[in-house]
Every structure is written in structure tokens, then in C-alpha cells.
Amino acid sequence: MTWVTSNLDLIGRLSVEHLRQSALPIVLGLLVAVPTGWLAFRFRPTRGLVLGAVGLLYTIPSLALFALLPPLLGISFLSEANLIIALTIYAVAIMTRFVSDALASVEPSVRQAAVAVGYGPWRRFWQVDLPLAGPVVLAGLRVTAVSTISLATVGILIGIDNLGYLFTNGYQRQIVAEILAGVVAVVVIALVVDGLLVLLGRLLMPWTRGRRAA
Amino acid sequence: MNVFADAIAWIFSPDRASGALPLSEAIWTHLAFTVVSVAVAALIAIPAGWLIGHTGRGRELAVALSGAARAVPSFGLVLLLVLVLGVTHKVGASTTAFVLLAIPPILAGAYSGVEAVDRRVIDGARGVGMTEAQILRTVEAPLGLPLLIGGLRSATLQVVATVTLAGYVGNWGLGFYIVQGIQIRDFSQILGAALLIVVLALVLDALFALLQRVALPRGVSAGRAPENEPVRRRRRGPTAPAPS
Numbered sequence: 169m170t171w172v173t174s175n176l177d178l179i180g181r182l183s184v185e186h187l188r189q190s191a192l193p194i195v196l197g198l199l200v201a202v203p204t205g206w207l208a209f210r211f212r213p214t215r216g217l218v219l220g221a222v223g224l225l226y227t228i229p230s231l232a233l234f235a236l237l238p239p240l241l242g243i244s245f246l247s248e249a250n251l252i253i254a255l256t257i258y259a260v261a262i263m264t265r266f267v268s269d270a271l272a273s274v275e276p277s278v279r280q281a282a283v284a285v286g287y288g289p290w291r292r293f294w295q296v297d298l299p300l301a302g303p304v305v306l307a308g309l310r311v312t313a314v315s316t317i318s319l320a321t322v323g324i325l326i327g328i329d330n331l332g333y334l335f336t337n338g339y340q341r342q343i344v345a346e347i348l349a350g351v352v353a354v355v356v357i358a359l360v361v362d363g364l365l366v367l368l369g370r371l372l373m374p375w376t377r378g379r380r381a382a
Numbered sequence: 383m384n385v386f387a388d389a390i391a392w393i394f395s396p397d398r399a400s401g402a403l404p405l406s407e408a409i410w411t412h413l414a415f416t417v418v419s420v421a422v423a424a425l426i427a428i429p430a431g432w433l434i435g436h437t438g439r440g441r442e443l444a445v446a447l448s449g450a451a452r453a454v455p456s457f458g459l460v461l462l463l464v465l466v467l468g469v470t471h472k473v474g475a476s477t478t479a480f481v482l483l484a485i486p487p488i489l490a491g492a493y494s495g496v497e498a499v500d501r502r503v504i505d506g507a508r509g510v511g512m513t514e515a516q517i518l519r520t521v522e523a524p525l526g527l528p529l530l531i532g533g534l535r536s537a538t539l540q541v542v543a544t545v546t547l548a549g550y551v552g553n554w555g556l557g558f559y560i561v562q563g564i565q566i567r568d569f570s571q572i573l574g575a576a577l578l579i580v581v582l583a584l585v586l587d588a589l590f591a592l593l594q595r596v597a598l599p600r601g602v603s604a605g606r607a608p609e610n611e612p613v614r615r616r617r618r619g620p621t622a623p624a625p626s
Contacts, residue, residue, distance in 0.1 A: 227539055228580050231547060335455070347461050
């Protein structure tokens with residue numbers, strides 16, 4: 169454990185980098201998944217298409233996706249953009265299914281009541297459907313956040329420094345404590361972010377307080 | 383798309399039959415690691431999951447376990463175990479890591495499959511005088527099969543992806559070509575190997591999708607819900623593990 173105490177500043181610096189690299193894909197995943205999830209929920213033909221496509225993307229192992237993106241998008245293989253785009257693709261793949269399920273979880277009678285009192289489709293989506301779908305969307309966001317933070321470590325294989333650096337560096341220098349510190353740091357960050365999302369959910373959806381979110 | 387042509391040329395080049403890692407051997411080791419790890423994990427997780435699903439005991443622990451497992455970085459786990467168990471036991475250490483990663487999704491598939499069975503069906507089985515073991519074997523296990531196979535499917539994808547990452551610690555699997563390709567800056571090798579990994583993952587996934595369909599007992603719809611039904615009434619499948 170002496171390794172940890174004498175390298176606290178390194179762990180701290182990598183943790184900040186790690187959070188920065190994970191935050192964007194998580195936010196983008198949510199933003200992109202709202203329209204794609206809606207498409208998967210609303211129309212039968214687009215449902216098969218969208219869910220099929222995200223299922224396919226989800227199947228691709230990360231290291232292979234890193235290799236496929238550069239020639240397709242014209243970015244550099246060893247670049248942060250490659251890591252962030254790949255993580256965003258996985259985030260969208262996870263979130264789309266959850267948003268679609270979340271919209272399906274809204275009671276049809278509530279939706280009909282909104283129509284009856286004069287909500288147009290646009291206003292109804294933002295003021296009735298989406299807030300009521302909130303708990304399931306939040307559940308998806310939590311899964312996305314935790315898996316993105318854990319997966320970001322693979323970035324070290326394409327030369328992007330984050331907590332994954334402790335894995336390869338610890339392996340090369342044969343320091344067990346260093347790898348262990350990396351694993352623990354990733355798990356702790358993931359759990360803290362998960363807890364923050366739960367708090368944010370209670371703040372934004374006060375009606376779910378007191379009963380367990382879906 | 384010249385790079386893709388180069389990548390495909392790399393795959394079919396006669397050089398692939400020789401070198402540090404012949405291509406056929408890489409595919410074979412990739413598959414062998416995956417099949418052995420998922421099989422060992424299944425031997426542990428299926429009985430445990432069925433027991434949890436049947437008795438309802440230990441459920442919170444299993445849910446917490448599969449949630450926490452999602453946060454563990456698989457690449458870090460592989461390197462940690464290889465270093466702790468010794469670099470002379472790389473194969474065993476890596477396999478241990480793959481097994482550990484495959485257990486949570488299979489466990490979730492096993493217990494959620496059993497849980498999804500209609501309680502009235504189980505009461506009926508008990509009512510006609512079946513023993514608990516008979517109920518588990520002849521009612522709960524077959525009805526929960528589609529969800530169990532869904533768990534095996536997630537576990538397999540997780541392991542295929544992690545074996546790829548394990549190319550960092552040894553000359554095996556298709557991931558080795560990517561790690562080596564990065565070092566020698568050979569992008570057609572990187573892309574060629576990536577294409578093969580994608581094909582491998584998609585083929586295995588399609589196989590499980592087919593199996594899931596076949597495993598559904600005739601006339602029964604447990605584990606399958608009509609589309610667009612409100613989620614709270616839907617029998618939820620096992621939660622998807624993290625991509626890796």
C-alpha cells in the first residue's frame with residue numbers, strides 16, 4: 169500500500185481525467201437516446217430497425233470498435249476522440265432501449281387524459297410522457313454511467329491516459345497495488361456517480377420520493 | 383475504402399498461416415477461452431441461480447453482486463489476476479478472470495427465469511403433488527430457459543470482448559493482433575483483426591438468438607412479452623452487463 173500513499177497525486181490526476189472522458193459520452197448518450205428511443209417506441213417499423221441497430225452496435229467488442237471508427241469517420245486511431253465516440257456509441261446503445269421501455273411504461277390512460285385536456289403531441293411528450301418515463305430513464309442512465317466509467321479504462325490501449333494507465337503501468341512494473349488501486353478507484357467513482365444520479369432523480373422527480381424508483 | 387481492402391487482404395494473406403500467432407490458432411484460442419469460461423461459469427451460476435429463484439433467498443445479494451460487477455473494469459481484473467496468480471500461470475489466471483466476469487449475467491438469467499414463472503403454475507404443480515425438486519426440474523427450469531439463455535448470451539459477449547483485451551497479456555486470441563498492430567503501427571492488421579472479432583461476436587450472438595427462440599417451450603410465452611406492453615407488467619429479462 170506504500171505505492172498508493174506515495175502516488176496519491178497521480179491517482180487524483182488520472183481520476184479527474186477519467187471523469188472528464190466519461191462525462192461527455194454519458195450526457196450525449198442520454199441526449200441522443202431520447203429521439204432514438206422515441207422512434208423505437210412510437211412506430212413499429214422503426215422499432216425493429218432502431219433496436220436491431222443498437223443491439224448490433226452493443227455486440228461489437230470495444231477494442232474492435234476502436235479499430236473500426238477511424239477509417240469510417242476519418243479520425244486518428246490513437247486519439248481521445250476515438251475513445252469518446254466509441255463510449256458514446258455504447259451509451260446510446262444502452263440508453264435507447266431504456267428510453268423506449270420507459271415511454272412504454274407510461275400508463276396509456278394518462279396519455280389519453282393529456283390528449284383530452286388539449287395537449288398537442290410536442291407539449292405532451294415533454295410535459296407528460298417524458299417526466300412519467302423518468303424513473304425508467306434514470307435506471308438506464310445509472311447503468312450507462314457505471315458501464316461507461318468502467319469501460320473507459322480500455323482507452324489506455326489506444327494511448328489515452330486515464331485510470332486504465334494504472335493497469336498497464338502496474339502490469340509492466342509488476343506492482344499489484346497499482347492495478348488494485350486502479351480497479352478500486354474505478355469502482356468507487358462509478359458508485360459515487362451512481363449515487364449522485366439517484367440524488368438528482370429525487371430532486372428532479374419529487375413524486376418518486378418515498379417509493380422505490382423502477 | 384482502401385483501408386478495408388487492405389484489412390481483408392491481411393486476413394486472406396498466406397502469411398497468416400505462419401508467424402508468432404497463426405490466424406487459425408488465434409481464432410481457435412479465442413473460441414476455446416470463451417467456451418470453457420462460459421461453461422465453467424454456467425456450472426457455478428446456473429444451480430446457484432435456480433436455487434435463488436426457487437427459494438427467493440439470497441436474491442438481494444445476487445442483485446447487488448450483478449450491479450457491482452458492472453462497475454469492475456474487466457481489463458483491470460484480467461491484469462490483476464495474471465499478476466497475482468503469477469505470469470507463469472497466464473492461461474489459468476486469465477480464464478479465472480473470464481469466469482468471474484461471466485458469472486453475474488448467467489446468475490441473473492437463471493434466477494430471473496425462475497422468478498418469471500407464473501406463481502399459479504407453481505402452485506398448480508405443488509397442488510398435484512410434485513416435490514420441490516420436481517417443480518424446479520420439470521416446471522421452473524424449462525419455463526425459465528429463454529431468460530437463462532439470454533444470460534448465457536450476455537456472458538458470452540462479455541467474455542468474447544474480454545478475451546480480446548487479454549491479447550495484451552499473451553499471444554492468444556484475435557486481440558493479440560490489435561495490441562501487436564498498435565506497437566508496430568500496422569493498421570491493416572488492426573482493422574483485419576477487428577473485422578474478424580466483430581464477425582465472431584455477431585455469429586455467436588446470432589447463435590444464441592436462435593437458441594433462445596428454439597428453447598421456448600411450445601405454447602408458452604414466459605420470458606417473452608408482447609411489444610409495447612407497459613413495463614411494470616412485463617417480465618423483465620436479466621439486466622444487460624456492461625459492454626467491454
